[in-house]
Amino acid sequence: MDQRDLLIKNGKILCMDGDLRADWLLTQGGKIARLGVGKCDPEYISGTVQTIDAKGRTVLPGFIDNHFQVVRIGLEYGYVDLSHVRNYDEIGQILRREAANRSVITAYRLDSSRLEEKTLPDRKVLDRYCADKPVLIFSLDYHTIILNTVGILYYKIPFTLPGIHTDDSGIPTGVFTNQAENRLESNVLDAYSYDDFDTAASRVVDMAFSYGLTTVAAMECRGAQAEQSPLRTSEFLVRYKDRYPLTIELFYQTTEYKRALQHGLKRIGGALYIDGTMGGRTAALSFEYADAPHRKGWIYMTQDALTQFTMECCRHDLQIGFDAIGDAAIEAVLQALEAAADHYDVGAMRHRIEHAELITPAQMQRAARLGVILCMQPAYEGLWGYPGGMYQQRLGTHYGTTNRFRRIIDSGITVCGGSDPPITSPDPFQGIHYAVNHPVAANGVTLQEALEMYTSHGAYALFLEKKKGSLREGKDADIVILDRDITQMDPRQLKDVQVDMTIKDGRVVFDRNA
Amino acid sequence: MSMLYITFMGGPRFLLDGLDVSDQLSGKAAAIIALVLMKETRQMRRSDIISFLWSESSDDAAKYNLRFNLWQIKKTLVQADGESFLLVSKDLIRVNPSFSFLCDISEIEQAQLEAMDSIAELKRLLSLFRGDFFENCSLHNCENFLEYIIQRRYYLENRKLVVYHRLIRLTYENALDDDCLQFMSACEEIDPYNEDIARIRLEILIRRSAWRDAAQYYQTFYSRLVRDVGAEPSPELQELSRQFHLQKTKDAEERVLRLEVCTIPSLPGGWMSQVLKALCQSGKITWSDYLTEQQLSDLAYFQPILPAQAPASVPMVRIAEAFMDLITGLCTGKRACRLEIHSLNGAPLDALSQDVAEVLQKKCGHKLVIL
Missing domain, CATH: 3.10.310.70 (Diaminopimelate Epimerase; Chain A, domain 1)
Structure with a gap:
């Protein structure tokens, strides 16, 4: 599409950098060149600049999905x-x-x-x-x-x-x-060829842009494939991810840290399974499942192996994404990180726990001390969090302790958001909706906090905060224009919000009205 | 005398006196041969073959197709003396007993696997599993034969598993560990939850003092079992794992000193100098534990930040010797540690440092890692 510099005017621009807001924004060479309040300076409105009238709609940084599969x-x-x-x-x-x-x-x-x-x-x-x-x-x-x-x-x-x-x-x-x-x-x-993978990835890029996603963290495997054949899709992305206009940050699904190092990657895991799922009653809990007495799920790694793996990764400055759902699995991860913290600055490595649905208040404190980031999926609450839903069936009296965003953020933990497709829709507004409209009201957060999960905090979780996640001069011109002003709407309708336009590196890559 | 080699694994293939005649036979002709060969009596009624291959055709069409394919076989698979591979009568089709041939499936089926003690013979048998039975062979409108293929594949895959198990057992008992490990890796592709195999692998790794590999493998097996089957390894296997965990813990307790250096290939001894600088900056070295005062002075001539007065001039041989004493002491002395020296720029070592590093690596073994 058009590669000229862009001027977005008449926008309700939420910069996602504290409370910073603007009315207009100019991009140059794929970067954000200027932001301003009020009417934009006429000097920027020239024939070489494509002007986009946001007509009072909300403008945000491009969304970041931190738990995705390409x-x-x-x-x-x-x-x-x-x-x-x-x-x-x-x-x-x-x-x-x-x-x-x-x-x-x-x-x-x-x-x-x-x-x-x-x-x-x-x-x-x-x-x-x-x-x-x-x-x-x-x-x-x-x-x-x-x-x-x-x-x-x-x-x-x-x-x-x-x-x-x-x-x-x-x-x-x-x-x-x-x-x-x-x-x-x-x-x-x-049985799929790399050509098939290419077709698939191209398809996903278009879909991602239509939802306003400009950056994704790719966790390329599911369940048992983690051991069996995770490597082909990861290898494909190692080799070809830069050919796609979407920013793809790969988490290599392996416990062989050397493999990640060989590829010059700065992170490992993501879907590195420490336990199973709540649906399958294999998420590791410290208590019995309400609907399956005597079952507490499983921890897939021995503590010794988990600690050893953590130490090795820390020694090589690799960011780790642990996939842990139940509190017992989260405990194992925290113990491994605490052991590593005796030797390494683990906070600087921004290790992550993916999902962390059942993190306890005491664990929140420890995670905050360790600088652990939680990559969470608020839309899970829409699937399973309502009274009588799967969470309540599995947890019984512990119902209400899943995805406690309010308490987690108040503990000082950075939370980023992801959709974990196909389990939930890749549409970030599904996640934002349920982060705000949590079925257990006490666990909900503000709209600003929910947006941070998919923008500024999302960038921080990927060490991209200097380039992405907020709208400031010099940062990448990854921008979305929504179909309305979301600061003036009923928050209960957030899941109906759509993206009208997506701009990636200063180029319009999706235009709903085109 | 003519010789026919027939293979069905990986797709039908016919070699007559070294000549590949597969192209001269249709898929259904190959199917007829497979059906007749697989019968214990090596003969089959025409009507039975038709029910496998042309059950949906009219009677006339089926008989015609059968005749045509038999003619194709008769024309193609014929010995120099004119004997045909198949003998055809009004009702029966049978293999010509005077025709010399070998067939992979027949060999696999006839082998008394449980009684076989020859590793070489088992290996040869294993080599016959080159792919799936009738792989990549497109056959249309013969549902019953497709059923037959599925049945055979099911049977043959399990037969292959028996061959693997036998080979693993025999190579283990004969202490052919490398072979055994190789067979186990291949076998785990189709039999990933087998505790006996896991135990044998762990015992070999323990025998080799490969504690880290043992721990890594145990973790992989543990995860696989817990995740896929919902069960932990047996108490016996868990007990076995304690052996190498204890040993690995001892190894893990060793100190690790990690240095990062830049290498300049054109600067003689430049890498050595960088290592000394990094050691000094680490603040973790008590120089007198490893060097005499003279040696420390000699090294200070080479790397001025060392805490000693450097002499006016020192022969390179003294510097190299002092350096080697220092590194050897660090890696193998009383308070030995594992020394990891990482090159930040990835450039090769200068020639002098390269020679010194090679000597040191021989002396220090795994305690010195140069990356």
Whole structure:
């Protein structure tokens, strides 16, 4: 699009640098050149400058999503969505239609509870509709994969693992769960080429700009892939991330710190799993799950290994992103960091805990002392935080202790925001909405604080605060113009806010009204 | 005498007297051969073959297709004496017993794996698993044969696992540790939760005093089990892990001294001088623990910030010797530490320093790390 310098006038510009506000802003050479209050100086309005009239709408720094996946999400955006089908025939019609345009059909979000048959289809059912091209379907929760016969022949099937469903004759039915599903999912990822990854990443860049995202922290793997095949997508981004106009900060998913060092990366982990999920009751808690007595979840690393890993990373000045949800997992991380703090300036390394949904007040104090950043997903509260929701089912009397943003920020911890797609929408306003409108009101924060999570604090979490996260002279011209003035609206409608225009490095990369 | 080599793993391939004739046979011709070969009697009724490969065709079309493919086989797989690989009668199709051939699947199936004690023979058997059964072979409208392929793949993958297990057991018992580790790595790709394999790997690593590798592997296995299966390793494996954790803790307790230096390849002894400067600036060295007064003075001539009066002139050989005594003392003396010297600019060492560093690395082993 247009590469001229830009003048944005008549804006409600929230600079996200303290209370600093402005009415107009000039970009030059991809940087912010000037900000001003009142009418802008006519000398800046020349033929070489493209003027954008914000018409009183809010202008903000480009948003930063600190827990994102680029390739993976891009691939999924190319999948066939089956979330609305009601029976096998509807699945079949979609498969037949897609078969005309695709050599391999990958579909997702199939929910057995929505199906009239009340059970997921198997290979024979899929063969009825598509017998000549590989079909692969992910269930809604990603715990099950279904393949048609050609699909079984096309993909590398982990026939020796638990989770292969067989019929009475001992032949696989095409339904894969548990460890077999995990491995098969990795094998599916392995079947993609770098060209596929490129297509996927390009797709995501466009989508990110439409939500006003100009920087993302890429956590390129999910669940069990962390061990099996995280490296191809990470390696792809190491090599090619700079070819995309979106700023991509890669967290390499490995405990092999040398690999990160070899690539000259300054950070490691991100989705470095210390525990599991609340949904799967594998997040490590200090108390029993309310809906599964005697279960407290799991810590995936021994304390010894976690501490050793932390020490090694600190020795090499690597920022670590620990993925810890339950308070017991957070405790393990804090203990490792406290051990490292005896030898290294851990605060300067800005280590992060991703999610940290159940951090306790005492742990907040310790995290603040260690300079730990929490990368949190406020939109989780929209999914699971309401009374009767998953959080309450799992936590019982501990309900209300998830994502306590108010208390965390008051403890002096820097909190940045992320969407963790596809679990929640990459739209930052979904997160901002639930940070402000937390289902447990005492845990909510102000709009300014919620915006900081996706701008200035987001930049700080990635060591980018000198270039990004706020609108000041000399910083990158990463800017969004919203569809309204958000300081004058009912905060309960925040999730309806849309981005009208996204500017990246001084170039308009998304214009809703174009 | 003619010889035919048939492989189905990784896709059908036919080598007749060294000549690849695969292109002369259709996928369905290969399928006929596979079906007949896999039968214990090595013969099959025409109607059974049709039910596998042309079940959806009309009777006439199916018979015609079968005849055509049999003709293709007869024409292609023929010995110099005119004998054909398949013998065809009105009802039956069977393998010609006088035709010399080898087939990967037959070998895999016939091997008495549990009784095999020859590592070489097992390795050879393993080499036959070159890919999946009928891989990349496109066959249309033969649902039953596709079912058959899936069934065979399921069976063969589990057969491969038995070969791996056997090889791991035998190489371990014969102390062929490198081979054993290699087989275990490959085996874990298809059998990642096997505690026996994890235990063998840990025992080998312990035997090699590779404490760090053992700890790292145990962590990987632990995470895998806890995350994917929801179970911790058995008490026996946990007990085994304590052995190397104790040893690793001892190792970890060693002091680490990390120095960062710039290297200038064109400056003779420049790297050594930089190391001395970094040591001095670290404030962690009591020079008299490692050097005589004379040696310290000699080094001060080379690096003026050292706390000693430098003489007017010192031969380079004395400087090199004092430097080597110092580093050796630091790494192997009474209060030994692990010395890590990192190059900030990544440039190569000057020639003199390179020679000295090589000697030191031999003397100090893993206690001296030059990066």
